[in-house]
Amino acid sequence: MNLEIKRDLASSWFQTLQNAFCEDIVRIEKNKAKFISKNWKRSYKKDEGGGEYRILQNGNVFEKVGVNFSKVYGKFPKEFQKNIPGANKDPRFWASGISVVMHMKNPLIPAMHFNTRYINTTYGWFGGGMDVTPSKIDIKEKKKFHRTLKEMCDRHNKSFYKKYKNWCDDYFYLPHRKEPRGIGGIFFDYKRDNFEKDFKFVRDVGVTFQLIFNDIISKKIKKKWTAKEKETQYIKRGRYAEFNLLYDRGTKFGLQTGGNTDGILMSLPPLAKWK
Amino acid sequence: MNLEIKRDLASSWFQTLQNAFCEDIVRIEKNKAKFISKNWKRSYKKDEGGGEYRILQNGNVFEKVGVNFSKVYGKFPKEFQKNIPGANKDPRFWASGISVVMHMKNPLIPAMHFNTRYINTTYGWFGGGMDVTPSKIDIKEKKKFHRTLKEMCDRHNKSFYKKYKNWCDDYFYLPHRKEPRGIGGIFFDYKRDNFEKDFKFVRDVGVTFQLIFNDIISKKIKKKWTAKEKETQYIKRGRYAEFNLLYDRGTKFGLQTGGNTDGILMSLPPLAKWK
Numbered sequence: 001m002n003l004e005i006k007r008d009l010a011s012s013w014f015q016t017l018q019n020a021f022c023e024d025i026v027r028i029e030k031n032k033a034k035f036i037s038k039n040w041k042r043s044y045k046k047d048e049g050g051g052e053y054r055i056l057q058n059g060n061v062f063e064k065v066g067v068n069f070s071k072v073y074g075k076f077p078k079e080f081q082k083n084i085p086g087a088n089k090d091p092r093f094w095a096s097g098i099s100v101v102m103h104m105k106n107p108l109i110p111a112m113h114f115n116t117r118y119i120n121t122t123y124g125w126f127g128g129g130m131d132v133t134p135s136k137i138d139i140k141e142k143k144k145f146h147r148t149l150k151e152m153c154d155r156h157n158k159s160f161y162k163k164y165k166n167w168c169d170d171y172f173y174l175p176h177r178k179e180p181r182g183i184g185g186i187f188f189d190y191k192r193d194n195f196e197k198d199f200k201f202v203r204d205v206g207v208t209f210q211l212i213f214n215d216i217i218s219k220k221i222k223k224k225w226t227a228k229e230k231e232t233q234y235i236k237r238g239r240y241a242e243f244n245l246l247y248d249r250g251t252k253f254g255l256q257t258g259g260n261t262d263g264i265l266m267s268l269p270p271l272a273k274w275k
Numbered sequence: 276m277n278l279e280i281k282r283d284l285a286s287s288w289f290q291t292l293q294n295a296f297c298e299d300i301v302r303i304e305k306n307k308a309k310f311i312s313k314n315w316k317r318s319y320k321k322d323e324g325g326g327e328y329r330i331l332q333n334g335n336v337f338e339k340v341g342v343n344f345s346k347v348y349g350k351f352p353k354e355f356q357k358n359i360p361g362a363n364k365d366p367r368f369w370a371s372g373i374s375v376v377m378h379m380k381n382p383l384i385p386a387m388h389f390n391t392r393y394i395n396t397t398y399g400w401f402g403g404g405m406d407v408t409p410s411k412i413d414i415k416e417k418k419k420f421h422r423t424l425k426e427m428c429d430r431h432n433k434s435f436y437k438k439y440k441n442w443c444d445d446y447f448y449l450p451h452r453k454e455p456r457g458i459g460g461i462f463f464d465y466k467r468d469n470f471e472k473d474f475k476f477v478r479d480v481g482v483t484f485q486l487i488f489n490d491i492i493s494k495k496i497k498k499k500w501t502a503k504e505k506e507t508q509y510i511k512r513g514r515y516a517e518f519n520l521l522y523d524r525g526t527k528f529g530l531q532t533g534g535n536t537d538g539i540l541m542s543l544p545p546l547a548k549w550k
Contacts, residue, residue: 177536241516246521265517273545274540274543
């Protein structure tokens with residue numbers, strides 16, 4: 001398949017997903033809260049693409065949710081080239097992706113994160129995943145979440161779930177706290193077995209996230225919470241901010257390559273506390 | 276002068292200062308709030324020193340203030356050796372210091388930060404400084420702060436103020452926001468001209484910080500503030516957390532060398548917001 005077509009397929013899918021997620025979120029908010037949308041360009045001197053980030057704050061259900069789409073291209077700075085597959089001799093890249101972070105008003109509903117991307121250097125690959133961060137673990141919710149992920153992975157390849165679950169556990173870990181960020185999920189990168197199969201998997205990851213967030217929210221949306229549970233959530237969000245600022249590759253990469261700061265740091269919680 | 280004596284002089288001074296600061300703070304709180312003190316050790320297997328961090332939260336004046344003392348020794352991990360003066364061939368080090376971060380309840384009073392330290396590898400040097408972070412700049416306060424610093428520096432060497440002010444401006448800067456952290460101050464490192472002179476300067480920096488924080492607080496302690504000003508402070512604190520987690524050398528160094536996480540991250544604000 002022609003490279004241009006692959007790129008169009010991938011980026012169109014990410015945009016479709018952005019719309020679908022936003023529609024669900026506004027529906028969950030009973031149309032009483034709105035997204036604010038912002039378009040940005042990577043460069044104002046030449047065409048290097050850009051993106052659209054959408055953010056909804058202070059809803060009845062979502063305290064802050066960002067749904068980011070981007071399609072960018074250009075050249076990697078020299079110091080990045082050797083760390084990125086296929087960019088050693090040719091610094092040109094093309095990248096498109098979608099990322100979502102949900103920080104919930106009800107502290108019994110976990111924070112949820114999802115991302116998928118398609119990247120081209122002289123190689124082309126998919127990456128992404130999702131993970132869930134409750135402030136207090138709900139065993140039943142955790143089991144169902146992982147069961148849903150396993151079933152989805154198994155539809156594509158019986159080896160995926162274990163591999164991507166472990167990758168997620170390794171990645172979303174705070175060594176200085178000796179704590180995982182949350183209850184895990186799946187995480188994958190440099191996926192370039194076969195475009196059609198990989199893309200099918202990536203689409204399934206997106207649709208499955210949609211299923212999961214709708215399900216998790218609907219189960220708990222009416223549950224009452226206490227001030228103490230809200231405090232615990234604020235502290236957990238402090239950990240979330242620590243992870244994103246200290247360790248997250250996407251955050252570092254974005255800030256160092258002149259990405260859109262507000263878009264990149266959209267993942268930060270609306271309100272965090274440190275004791 | 277014998278190295279042991281230098282170390283004792285420096286670390287004793289830092290402890291004296293810790294006590295003096297804490298007494299002032301409790302006095303400012305009219306004895307209605309207390310420090311919680313925690314002693315920690317760098318290692319429980321062998322003697323590698325440790326420290327005492329003291330924290331006071333939810334006072335009438337201080338929302339969160341930490342006053343940290345430490346005296347640690349041991350060996351640098353290999354990957355650090357080449358980045359630290361005098362440690363290239365010999366990984367052993369000794370370090371003692373005091374650090375203070377004040378996050379104020381009244382958003383009209385700036386956050387204030389101070390630190391001084393004495394470090395030995397095969398070299399020995401002092402480092403430290405102070406800087407002030409208002410959520411809204413008060414020109415009069417800024418001018419007086421810098422004038423006090425200049426007068427203090429000039430007592431030691433006419434070239435210090437300009438040099439250390441610029442060092443501070445360069446260091447406390449958030450490139451991804453294109454914003455300085457606050458209104459600056461002074462910052463110095465690798466100072467090893469002459470132990471007696473350097474130590475005298477370092478003591479003066481400490482005493483001057485004590486003078487400054489008492490003065491800044493007393494001027495504004497009774498000023499009324501609005502909810503909007505408090506919100507601006509929360510957003511500014513988000514920037515503070517970004518700086519400390521993304522860029523601060525001390526934070527990175529501490530976390531990567533197995534320092535005390537709670538002590539290191541004591542600098543984080545009690546409550547921060549991101550829009």
